[in-house]
Amino acid sequence: MKTYDEIKKIEVVAGSPFYIFNEKEFVNNFDNITKAFGSRYEKFVIGYSFKTNYIPYMCNIIRKKGGFAEVVSRMEYDLALKIGFDPKNIIFNGPMKHYEDIELALDNQSIVNLDCFPEIDHVSKYAAANPDKSIEVGIRVNMNLSDDSGASRVHGDIKIGRFGFSTEESQMVRLLESLPDNVKVISLHGHTTSIDRSTWCYKTIAQTLCDIAVKHWPDTIRYINIGGGIYGYIPPEFRFAETPSFDDYAADVAKVLNNDQWAVKQKPFLVLEPGISMASNALSFITKVISVKAVRGKTFVTVDGSAFNTKPTFHSYNMPHYIIKQADTDQTAVYNVVGSTCMEKDVMLTEVTNKKLERDDYIQFDNVGAYTNVFTPPFINVAPAIVVADGSDYKLIRNRQKAEDVFKDYLFEG
Numbered sequence: 158m159k160t161y162d163e164i165k166k167i168e169v170v171a172g173s174p175f176y177i178f179n180e181k182e183f184v185n186n187f188d189n190i191t192k193a194f195g196s197r198y199e200k201f202v203i204g205y206s207f208k209t210n211y212i213p214y215m216c217n218i219i220r221k222k223g224g225f226a227e228v229v230s231r232m233e234y235d236l237a238l239k240i241g242f243d244p245k246n247i248i249f250n251g252p253m254k255h256y257e258d259i260e261l262a263l264d265n266q267s268i269v270n271l272d273c274f275p276e277i278d279h280v281s282k283y284a285a286a287n288p289d290k291s292i293e294v295g296i297r298v299n300m301n302l303s304d305d306s307g308a309s310r311v312h313g314d315i316k317i318g319r320f321g322f323s324t325e326e327s328q329m330v331r332l333l334e335s336l337p338d339n340v341k342v343i344s345l346h347g348h349t350t351s352i353d354r355s356t357w358c359y360k361t362i363a364q365t366l367c368d369i370a371v372k373h374w375p376d377t378i379r380y381i382n383i384g385g386g387i388y389g390y391i392p393p394e395f396r397f398a399e400t401p402s403f404d405d406y407a408a409d410v411a412k413v414l415n416n417d418q419w420a421v422k423q424k425p426f427l428v429l430e431p432g433i434s435m436a437s438n439a440l441s442f443i444t445k446v447i448s449v450k451a452v453r454g455k456t457f458v459t460v461d462g463s464a465f466n467t468k469p470t471f472h473s474y475n476m477p478h479y480i481i482k483q484a485d486t487d488q489t490a491v492y493n494v495v496g497s498t499c500m501e502k503d504v505m506l507t508e509v510t511n512k513k514l515e516r517d518d519y520i521q522f523d524n525v526g527a528y529t530n531v532f533t534p535p536f537i538n539v540a541p542a543i544v545v546a547d548g549s550d551y552k553l554i555r556n557r558q559k560a561e562d563v564f565k566d567y568l569f570e571g
């Protein structure tokens with residue numbers, strides 16, 4: 158936790174509120190995932206999920222450590238190139254790839270996991286334009302993730318996911334018939350967001366992908382990609398039942414690959430696309446108290462940040478937080494911390510008991526690294542700065558946004 162004076166010092170360069178990138182946590186997550194999986198299955202690759210948090214400084218760490226970039230749009234693909242990823246180490250997923258995107262990615266020999274038949278049409282067009290080229294693509298597989306009782310483990314109430322090609326026989330036959338002769342399938346991708354992120358789901362995904370590889374592309378598949386979604390560090394505030402560790406996931410998935418005859422012979426790369434488990438605990442958010450207000454028995458602490466910065470999905474958990482006071486006190490109070498937007502639902506903390514707050518005190522929110530700054534448009538206020546520790550000093554890795562940047566692409570004349 159930072160001291161009041163440290164925060165004041167950062168505020169001079171970053172403005173308030175601001176994020177702090179915790180580089181050590183991010184690197185630890187990468188190393189711990191790599192150790193868990195890599196010690197059990199030799200050919201293991203992390204494809205870091207850019208959408209979870211694509212701060213270039215973070216992505217560059219992944220590049221330097223030999224990880225791949227997992228991108229889901231042309232915007233993210235271009236970012237990965239700009240950061241300097243070897244294009245062969247970019248995995249291009251997502252449900253919307255135009256012909257020009259696929260053309261560029263195939264020219265670059267990136268791993269393109271196709272999602273739908275119109276994308277196969279794009280590949281066919283590319284194959285016709287490049288008849289002498291051996292073209293390599295991947296296939297996103299949409300599988301039935303149901304347990305022994307027949308209950309779907311797909312996220313939420315969705316039950317049937319929408320991404321990729323269904324494993325149903327008729328669709329697989331159509332897929333096989335649609336692929337031109339000079340196109341080889343080298344990657345199978347099975348990301349499926351599940352209700353419980355259990356090791357069972359990852360075991361099932363890995364086995365299903367191996368089974369499809371054996372059946373349809375036994376000699377060409379080089380990547381078995383089980384997607385992202387694994388649990389990482391969970392703050393005690395979330396009061397979850399015990400969640401699987403990186404070792405638990407790795408042990409179950411490696412067992413599949415080390416026992417599957419095809420995988421033992423073919424030795425495909427095992428790809429994991431972690432997002433939350435890499436980024437969550439890698440960012441903290443510091444916000445300053447603007448006012449403390451009593452309204453009919455309820456206390457509202459308004460800060461210059463917003464729930465849009467700490468939990469844009471507006472879930473009901475109170476995020477882990479610390480009070481940093483200008484003048485420390487033993488006095489406590491019960492309060493609600495509310496954000497600087499004009500929305501009633503902009504509630505960052507509900508009915509917490511902590512040190513009594515006053516104007517110009519700070520609150521540090523932890524575990525805000527996943528789906529936060531990338532998820533939030535500049536709603537009402539400009540996007541905050543992001544800093545990283547640089548020795549005893551702090552370096553800006555994103556400037557505080559300027560209002561003129563927000564408005565620069567609008568037409569102002571009537």
Ligand SMILES: Cc1ncc(COP(=O)(O)O)c(C=O)c1O
Binds near residue numbers: 206250386433
């Ligand atoms: C294809 C793909 N890979 C990886 C991820 C990262 O998932 P998480 O952030 O839950 O680890 C997602 C998230 O939805 C995804 O869609």
